[in-house]
Amino acid sequence: QVQLVESGGGLVQAGGSLRLSCAASGRTLSSYGMGWFRQAPGKEREFVAAISWSGNSTLYADSVEGRFTISRDRPKNTVYLQMNSLKPEDTAVYYCAVAKRSWYAPGSNSADFGSWGQGTQVTVSS
Numbered sequence: 001q002v003q004l005v006e007s008g009g010g011l012v013q014a015g016g017s018l019r020l021s022c023a024a025s026g027r028t029l030s031s032y033g034m035g036w037f038r039q040a041p042g043k044e045r046e047f048v049a050a051i052s053w054s055g056n057s058t059l060y061a062d063s064v065e066g067r068f069t070i071s072r073d074r075p076k077n078t079v080y081l082q083m084n085s086l087k088p089e090d091t092a093v094y095y096c097a098v099a100k101r102s103w104y105a106p107g108s109n110s111a112d113f114g115s116w117g118q119g120t121q122v123t124v125s126s
Contacts, residue, residue: 001026001027001115002024002025002026002027002029002098002115003024003025003026003115004022004023004024004096004097004098004115004116004117004118005022005023005024005025005117005118006020006021006022006094006095006096006117006118006119006120007020007021007022007023007120008020008021008120009094009120009121009122010121010122010123011123011124011125012086012122012123012124012125013124013125014086014087014088014124014125014126015085015086016086016124017082017083017084017085017086018083018086018122019080019081019082019083020036020080020081020083020094020096020120020122021078021079021080022034022036022078022079022080022081022096022117023076023077023078024077024078024079024098025077028077029074029077029098030053030074030077031053031102031103032053032098032099032101032102032104033050033051033052033053033098033099033101033104033105033106034050034051034070034072034079034096034097034098034099034106035047035048035049035050035051035096035097035099035106035112035113036048036049036050036070036079036081036094036095036096036097037094037095037096037097037110037113038090038092038093038094038095038122039092039093039095039119040089040091040092040093043092045095045110046061047061047108047109047110048060048061048064048068048081048094049061049064049068049069049070049081050070050099050105050106050107050108051070051071051072051079052104052105052106053099053102053103053104053105055071055072055074057105058070059105059106059107059108061108063089064083064090067083067084067085067086068081068082068083068084069081069082069084070082079096081094081096083122086122086124087124088124088125088126089124090122090124091122091123091124092121092122093119093120093121093122094119094120094121094122095116095117095118095119096116096117097110097113097114097115097116097117098113098114098115099112099113099114100112100113100114
């Protein structure tokens with residue numbers, strides 16, 4: 001059973017940056033795609049970004065395209081989300097997740113993902 005632990009969240013002013021990390025343990029994830037999702041208060045969980053098992057393919061939500069960058073360090077079993085030019089509407093709990101299928105580039109559907117972390121809070125003040 002894989003465990004995912006997110007870190008790096010916090011309070012930042014609009015226009016600022018944060019880098020989220022998601023460290024996995026219990027299983028090597030080098031053959032699995034990874035994703036980031038977020039959930040704001042009163043809203044449904046939404047897709048943010050995904051990366052293929054190789055790291056060569058990435059996918060972003062329109063709302064974060066050009067501002068956020070997903071990357072992974074396969075030997076460290078860790079995935080990152082660099083968030084720049086943050087906006088108040090980016091405020092949410094951010095979750096990382098592992099794709100259900102190996103050797104596969106996951107899409108934006110949460111049903112493509114299995115194990116989830118506990119989340120890390122990101123708050124952007126105006």
